[in-house]
Amino acid sequence: MDSTFETVAEIIASTSDVPIENIKPESHIMKDLGVDSLAFLDIGFEIDQRFSIRMPIEDWMQEVNQGDADSAEYFVVGKLCGRIDDLIANRATVVAAQ
Amino acid sequence: MRLEFFQMLDRVERIDHGSQAIVAHADVPDSSPVFTGHFPGHALMPGVLLLETMAQASGYLLLALDGFSRMPFFASAKEANFRSFVVPGTHLRIEASRIHQGSGYSVTQAKILRDETTVCDAQMMFRTVSFPVPALAAHVQNEGKRLGLLPQG
Numbered sequence: 001m002d003s004t005f006e007t008v009a010e011i012i013a014s015t016s017d018v019p020i021e022n023i024k025p026e027s028h029i030m031k032d033l034g035v036d037s038l039a040f041l042d043i044g045f046e047i048d049q050r051f052s053i054r055m056p057i058e059d060w061m062q063e064v065n066q067g068d069a070d071s072a073e074y075f076v077v078g079k080l081c082g083r084i085d086d087l088i089a090n091r092a093t094v095v096a097a098q
Numbered sequence: 099m100r101l102e103f104f105q106m107l108d109r110v111e112r113i114d115h116g117s118q119a120i121v122a123h124a125d126v127p128d129s130s131p132v133f134t135g136h137f138p139g140h141a142l143m144p145g146v147l148l149l150e151t152m153a154q155a156s157g158y159l160l161l162a163l164d165g166f167s168r169m170p171f172f173a174s175a176k177e178a179n180f181r182s183f184v185v186p187g188t189h190l191r192i193e194a195s196r197i198h199q200g201s202g203y204s205v206t207q208a209k210i211l212r213d214e215t216t217v218c219d220a221q222m223m224f225r226t227v228s229f230p231v232p233a234l235a236a237h238v239q240n241e242g243k244r245l246g247l248l249p250q251g
Contacts, residue, residue: 016181041174045203045205045223048198049198055201
């Protein structure tokens with residue numbers, strides 16, 4: 001099974017013009033890879049679908065815009081993958097509790 | 099349809115909150131300044147206006163599902179297909195369903211049928227945000243009333 005990073009890198013590469021070899025865990029999706037907000041919606045949609053989760057992008061953007069968090073906390077690829085893993089684990093916990 | 103006013107839907111047949119789907123209807127007018135240029139001697143409904151019609155059906159679906167609390171702004175269309183010509187006077191049936199509700203965005207699948215034939219279809223993405231101005235909220239609510247999505251009064 002692909003790692004979360006491999007899947008996310010493949011999604012970013014397939015929904016933007018970024019070559020997959022340029023996508024590193026330390027890459028900032030917007031600042032380093034040049035992904036714009038519309039392309040990020042496509043990426044978010046693919047991630048949501050692929051992992052059966054719902055990334056709280058609005059909440060993240062609000063925290064960043066209000067200065068409560070640095071955008072790197074959410075939009076550096078490696079950190080994003082960690083949050084995806086947390087959402088998957090949380091989903092599994094919710095399912096197990098039902 | 100009032101093409102010059104971008105009023106693409108005539109009525110909503112139904113909204114299903116369970117399946118998150120809408121069925122709407124529209125009649126392409128027999129005449130419009132749009133047809134003067136598109137095309138001389140060969141009037142056709144422009145593909146961009148068919149796309150807008152699917153976007154409006156999707157948009158009112160999202161508005162209804164969210165209680166008219168957030169404005170869906172058309173962000174992108176994927177694999178939009180225009181399968182046959184639509185001429186003045188054609189009755190259209192528009193179907194759309196929400197296939198994904200993301201955080202701050204939704205994705206729909208929409209199509210337009212003439213009789214039982216699909217004339218166009220697309221997957222559409224919308225950003226859903228707070229209304230930027232009260233006038234826009236008032237406009238979509240008035241349209242929601244006209245289409246039977248909100249109670250009159």
